[in-house]
Amino acid sequence: MGGHKLETFLLNSIIPIIFLGLSAGAIYLSGYSAAYVVQEVFTRLGRNLFLVLALIIPIMAGMGLNFGMVLGAMAGQIALIMVVDWAVIGLPGLLLASIMSVPLAIVFGILAGMVLNRAKGSEMVTSFILGFFAKGVYDLTVLFGMGSIIPVDNPELVLSRGFGIRNAVSLIDTRGALDQMIMLNIEMFGQPIQIPLGTYLVIALFGLLIVWFRRTKLGQDMRAVSQSMPVAQAAGINVDRTRLLAIVISTVLGAFGQLIYLQNMGTLSTYNSHDQAAMYAIAALLVGGASVTRATLVNAVVGVLLFHILFFSAPMAGKAMLGKAEIGEYFRVFIAYGVIAAALVLHAWRRRRSESIALKAAAQNLAARQAGESA
Amino acid sequence: MTGDDMTDDPGGLFRCEGISKAFGDTRVLTDVSFSVGRGEVVALVGENGAGKSTLMNICFGMPSIIETGGYSGQLYLDGQPVRFGSPKEALEAGIGMVHQEFSLIPGFTGTENILLNREPVNRSLLESVFGGRINALDRPRMEERAGTALSKLGVTLDQQTHVSQMPVGNKQFLEIAREIDRSRTRLLVLDEPTAVLAESEASILLEAIRKLAADGLGIIFISHRLREVMELCHKVVVLRDGHKVAEMPTRETSVRQIAAFMVHRDKEEAEEQRVAKDFSAAPTALSVRHLWVDMPGERVDDVNLEIRENEIFGLAGLAGQGKLGIPAGIMGLKPAGGEVDFYGQKLPLNDPRACLAAGLAFVSEDRRGVGLLLAESIQMNIGFTAMQLQKQFLKNYFLFATVDEAALEKNALKYIDELAIKCSGPLQKAGHLSGGNQQKVCLAKAFTLAPRLMFVSEPTRGIDVGAKALVLNALRRYNQELGTTVVVTSSELEELRSVCHRIAVINEGRVAGILPASAPLEHFGLLMSGEEVEPEASAPCGEAVPAEVGA
Ligand SMILES: Nc1ncnc2c1ncn2[C@@H]1O[C@H](COP(=O)(O)OP(=O)(O)OP(=O)(O)O)[C@@H](O)[C@H]1O
Ligand SMILES: [Mg+2]
Numbered sequence: 001m002g003g004h005k006l007e008t009f010l011l012n013s014i015i016p017i018i019f020l021g022l023s024a025g026a027i028y029l030s031g032y033s034a035a036y037v038v039q040e041v042f043t044r045l046g047r048n049l050f051l052v053l054a055l056i057i058p059i060m061a062g063m064g065l066n067f068g069m070v071l072g073a074m075a076g077q078i079a080l081i082m083v084v085d086w087a088v089i090g091l092p093g094l095l096l097a098s099i100m101s102v103p104l105a106i107v108f109g110i111l112a113g114m115v116l117n118r119a120k121g122s123e124m125v126t127s128f129i130l131g132f133f134a135k136g137v138y139d140l141t142v143l144f145g146m147g148s149i150i151p152v153d154n155p156e157l158v159l160s161r162g163f164g165i166r167n168a169v170s171l172i173d174t175r176g177a178l179d180q181m182i183m184l185n186i187e188m189f190g191q192p193i194q195i196p197l198g199t200y201l202v203i204a205l206f207g208l209l210i211v212w213f214r215r216t217k218l219g220q221d222m223r224a225v226s227q228s229m230p231v232a233q234a235a236g237i238n239v240d241r242t243r244l245l246a247i248v249i250s251t252v253l254g255a256f257g258q259l260i261y262l263q264n265m266g267t268l269s270t271y272n273s274h275d276q277a278a279m280y281a282i283a284a285l286l287v288g289g290a291s292v293t294r295a296t297l298v299n300a301v302v303g304v305l306l307f308h309i310l311f312f313s314a315p316m317a318g319k320a321m322l323g324k325a326e327i328g329e330y331f332r333v334f335i336a337y338g339v340i341a342a343a344l345v346l347h348a349w350r351r352r353r354s355e356s357i358a359l360k361a362a363a364q365n366l367a368a369r370q371a372g373e374s375a
Numbered sequence: 376m377t378g379d380d381m382t383d384d385p386g387g388l389f390r391c392e393g394i395s396k397a398f399g400d401t402r403v404l405t406d407v408s409f410s411v412g413r414g415e416v417v418a419l420v421g422e423n424g425a426g427k428s429t430l431m432n433i434c435f436g437m438p439s440i441i442e443t444g445g446y447s448g449q450l451y452l453d454g455q456p457v458r459f460g461s462p463k464e465a466l467e468a469g470i471g472m473v474h475q476e477f478s479l480i481p482g483f484t485g486t487e488n489i490l491l492n493r494e495p496v497n498r499s500l501l502e503s504v505f506g507g508r509i510n511a512l513d514r515p516r517m518e519e520r521a522g523t524a525l526s527k528l529g530v531t532l533d534q535q536t537h538v539s540q541m542p543v544g545n546k547q548f549l550e551i552a553r554e555i556d557r558s559r560t561r562l563l564v565l566d567e568p569t570a571v572l573a574e575s576e577a578s579i580l581l582e583a584i585r586k587l588a589a590d591g592l593g594i595i596f597i598s599h600r601l602r603e604v605m606e607l608c609h610k611v612v613v614l615r616d617g618h619k620v621a622e623m624p625t626r627e628t629s630v631r632q633i634a635a636f637m638v639h640r641d642k643e644e645a646e647e648q649r650v651a652k653d654f655s656a657a658p659t660a661l662s663v664r665h666l667w668v669d670m671p672g673e674r675v676d677d678v679n680l681e682i683r684e685n686e687i688f689g690l691a692g693l694a695g696q697g698k699l700g701i702p703a704g705i706m707g708l709k710p711a712g713g714e715v716d717f718y719g720q721k722l723p724l725n726d727p728r729a730c731l732a733a734g735l736a737f738v739s740e741d742r743r744g745v746g747l748l749l750a751e752s753i754q755m756n757i758g759f760t761a762m763q764l765q766k767q768f769l770k771n772y773f774l775f776a777t778v779d780e781a782a783l784e785k786n787a788l789k790y791i792d793e794l795a796i797k798c799s800g801p802l803q804k805a806g807h808l809s810g811g812n813q814q815k816v817c818l819a820k821a822f823t824l825a826p827r828l829m830f831v832s833e834p835t836r837g838i839d840v841g842a843k844a845l846v847l848n849a850l851r852r853y854n855q856e857l858g859t860t861v862v863v864t865s866s867e868l869e870e871l872r873s874v875c876h877r878i879a880v881i882n883e884g885r886v887a888g889i890l891p892a893s894a895p896l897e898h899f900g901l902l903m904s905g906e907e908v909e910p911e912a913s914a915p916c917g918e919a920v921p922a923e924v925g926a
Contacts, residue, residue: 212511215511215512215514216496216508216509216510216511216512217494217496217507217508217509217510217511217512218508218509220487220494220512221492221508223482223483224480224483224491224492227480227481227482227483228480228481230478231478231479231480231491232480232491232492234462234478235478235491235492236463236466236492237491237492
């Protein structure tokens, strides 16, 4: 039995183990100094972890990886643009943006949740497409609506033609608002290292919130819904509402996550920043050993560490190995999408296997093999 | 026992009047009326497909009824007319129902399932902002309440294990405990609660039901085991083809009379007699050495068996001793180890595909819903595996093949007749069959494969008294005509003795002994309780097969 357990543990952590190897190799090849690597890790953990945590609750509710989290990111960005326009800066600006993003994210979340409730069983594809659709609406709003219908007049924001927001919005006054709140300066490997404790604190608080959330009635209902919608329904749980709440929560948290991300970056690339928000967060979570049906806090932390180490060291590693940094860049994008694709295929395969009775699957495979042999 | 503690006000609690129901053109219930009093246990009996489950689904407001056009007639609760649009409304009115198929969440613990959506919480201030669902669950109280409900039932089981890890009997207790925990429950509907239980478990359940009735609950009890009905119930209502044909106090009737009311089969099938046969010279079909199987609740530790070609071999034993684990392990459905040879060829374990390809087939005891494609027709279900595995029922053209519907239909019609599957025709969806008839379809599916060796677990569970003989005779016939070797697992010793040539008694995960079916009953009893049987005592004269004790 003990051997059995070890085996399942290894099998479950096979992806983190592979990425541990890849990351270590990439660091080694890149030739980055230890201090640089450590600094990058601390920075990126603060920058990305919140976005990844926002994915956990829909997974709990059995809705898979919420590609629709981009809607949350958009809500955050719209709020941020307004706040920049009003010239509220620093931590108050960030707070105001957070507060303003909530109603927006709730509305987006409700809409997304309603759509996903009509697409039970194919939430992931639907939320993926929904992301594209939302991008169109967002672009339209920001490019044509802002400065015309929605009052925005800061000339640094608005395109010279008088409406529409510029491609890049500088967040110089809000940059690091959260990171700098409590910045821990230490020395490691003879180099000064900065640890953004303020951001970590917010993330830790949120982590506790998830732990607590799992114990609430709503958390329990989500677990029930994820396992069997008919049984949950029969027990009187409002399945649709429960699923809707999961998406709304995820969208609101996505907005917060994007704000944390942007305050660290210091610039908003108006039409692109949200693009990768869901993708990279999902890839990181999967690298941490999560699956489409199960994700823990540990998965999130481990995933962000491994994925982002690989992410920042791949270009240099590519250069060192093949003389071209682009190779490394392609590689990391390939990894991100590859991991997602692999997880989705694996999930589809597992579901097919458990859904159709063992006998049916067996019979079909056998028939296919026989057909192959006789051909 | 029966009837003495009935309240003076029968019909006081619940009453159906003139209930009729049709699914499309098929009439399933016609003008059925009966009543249940407080503290009364009413049995609802009838053949497979008589309409018992349908009637109870009506009483419980199931969507499957509402969506198919509702029903006519009137229900009364406490003398007030009621009409339930959903199970929720029925629950709120105080009706609890345990369905023929399980409705449990597999990844939840027993406790979590018992209290599903009725979990006690620690209330907090957040509630006023975010609503009641934001309160944290009160885990200790959950355990306590689940424990109370289970102890009311008189069972002890590990309520903290996941349901997916529990033996099937425990699941049944959990479902009932769930209804008991509802303080509102006044009428409890149990649809074949004992069908999945071994006799020892069933008697615990019957005791629990008596207790509940003594507390004033009204109970509707559906079962095919008429002896149970006689023992437990105050009154019996017999349905035949959707009509109520009898309603009488159990003390004024007998098993024989109830059965006569139920059955109206034109070709009354007498059970064929077992022929004693000597297989000691026959080649070995299946040889099992040091088999262990990791099946929750039915663990197998070390089993050794030699099963001869063309024999009908029985696996007997009490619940939980491991008899069900043996076929599940050999067929690769549960993790297993050891050595299994099939006609001298090594059979890979943990590989269901290889087993099927080698010519083995398995009809599992857990047939509720699984194993059938509920949205497909009966004929497709019966023929599907054979079509995929053996290219039966296909019309081959040069480059492609199409399904030979005519052949499928012919095959299905044969089994519909032989096993008396009650349906509107071979094109009816399997999901629209009654529970017992779905099980017959499972059997027909295995027969169609014409396997060299077939495992059948609990072949007559959930099958009505009249059809049991049909099913057993079919087993005998396929064994003789097609030369199929059959391994039957059953908790009903009488059934095994009537159909098998040799029977192995499984105790504590091992073979306690192998006896010829004609061995005296006491010898089986001794082996089941872990005692030894003298080899010479168990081999009666005239029987060529010697007992192999402690194999
Ligand atoms: N959804 C449906 N559509 C069409 N026919 C149905 C449907 N559900 C049930 N039936 C038919 O109604 C009849 C009664 O079925 P029911 O399930 O009530 O039988 P039962 O008495 O519970 O039998 P069993 O003992 O086998 O469980 C059956 O002939 C069945 O085929
Ligand atoms: Mg039924």
